[in-house]
Amino acid sequence: MHNHSRFSDGLLSPTQLMELAARNGVDAIALTDHDTTEGLDEAAGAAKATGIALVPGVEISVDWGETTLHVVGLNVDPTHAPLAEGLRRIREGRLGRGERIAQALEKLGFTGTLEGALALAENKEMLSRAHFARHLAETGRVKDTQAAFDKYLTKGKPAYVSHRWATLEEAVSWIRGSGGIAVMAHPGRYGLKPMFRDEMLAQFKGFGGEAIEVVTGSHRPEEYAAWQRVAGEFGFLASRGADYHGPGESPIEPGKLPALHASLTPVWSKWAH
Numbered sequence: 001m002h003n004h005s006r007f008s009d010g011l012l013s014p015t016q017l018m019e020l021a022a023r024n025g026v027d028a029i030a031l032t033d034h035d036t037t038e039g040l041d042e043a044a045g046a047a048k049a050t051g052i053a054l055v056p057g058v059e060i061s062v063d064w065g066e067t068t069l070h071v072v073g074l075n076v077d078p079t080h081a082p083l084a085e086g087l088r089r090i091r092e093g094r095l096g097r098g099e100r101i102a103q104a105l106e107k108l109g110f111t112g113t114l115e116g117a118l119a120l121a122e123n124k125e126m127l128s129r130a131h132f133a134r135h136l137a138e139t140g141r142v143k144d145t146q147a148a149f150d151k152y153l154t155k156g157k158p159a160y161v162s163h164r165w166a167t168l169e170e171a172v173s174w175i176r177g178s179g180g181i182a183v184m185a186h187p188g189r190y191g192l193k194p195m196f197r198d199e200m201l202a203q204f205k206g207f208g209g210e211a212i213e214v215v216t217g218s219h220r221p222e223e224y225a226a227w228q229r230v231a232g233e234f235g236f237l238a239s240r241g242a243d244y245h246g247p248g249e250s251p252i253e254p255g256k257l258p259a260l261h262a263s264l265t266p267v268w269s270k271w272a273h
């Protein structure tokens with residue numbers, strides 16, 4: 001229930017993603033590109049051709065204080081005007097942010113990174129830090145994309161540039177307004193201390209958020225049990241998704257994650273009858 005394509009920062013086309021899922025025996029899959037639903041049409045066609053059920057989705061970038069959160073919307077209607085317009089608005093500043101990232105990298109002696117990153121981005125308005133990381137790795141300036149994030153691109157590092165995304169309330173309301181279910185993506189990735197984590201999840205629930213990811217490629221397996229407990233405490237449905245970005249970058253392919261614990265109610269119980 002969480003995968004990326006070339007329409008955001010994934011490496012595969014939606015068709016290639018559906019074909020990979022089919023090879024892995026997946027029977028239902030969500031495409032959840034960052035801040036865009038542009039890949040859903042192609043994905044729907046390819047899913048049909050391979051006999052997989054496509055769950056139309058999106059992963060929305062959100063500011064929560066100083067923290068960037070990701071909220072996944074599942075079963076969204078991409079034609080719902082507030083969702084489409086809201087996503088367009090948060091995509092708008094990405095190119096300007098990219099220019100500022102490139103300027104910061106230039107100060108570190110790395111020239112030409114804007115052009116390099118843009119050349120890797122199929123969808124120019126979805127220019128992502130992931131494209132900068134890939135460009136730095138491909139040009140041998142870091143050993144791999146992870147090192148690019150760890151040394152330069154994550155918060156607190158010299159080429160990190162902050163950006164204004166959606167509010168938590170907006171993201172949840174756009175998703176719900178379009179008929180979808182709002183899922184807090186990889187809650188273990190935000191580094192929030194328990195008090196802030198609980199505050200964040202309580203707000204999310206208050207706005208209408210219904211689920212959290214428990215089993216995800218973005219959690220370490222030893223974290224699953226803790227998020228399973230949190231889901232139970234808050235009464236959230238549970239989601240499971242590879243957060244797949246492509247070969248060589250995401251070790252866990254769609255269809256390769258362990259099952260959710262039997263005590264959890266899967267988010268797909270809302271629509272898979």
Ligand code: AMP
Pocket residue numbers: 009034061127128129130145146149150154245
């Ligand atoms: P952006 O939305 O352009 O800020 O890029 C965020 C994307 O970069 C995430 O969706 C991940 O794919 C990737 N990313 C962010 N932080 C890291 C990290 N610490 N290590 C590896 N990839 C990361």
Ligand code: MN
Pocket residue numbers: 004009034130245
């Ligand atoms: Mn990503």
Ligand code: MN
Pocket residue numbers: 059070185186
């Ligand atoms: Mn994410």
Ligand code: MN
Pocket residue numbers: 002003004059243
């Ligand atoms: Mn993701």
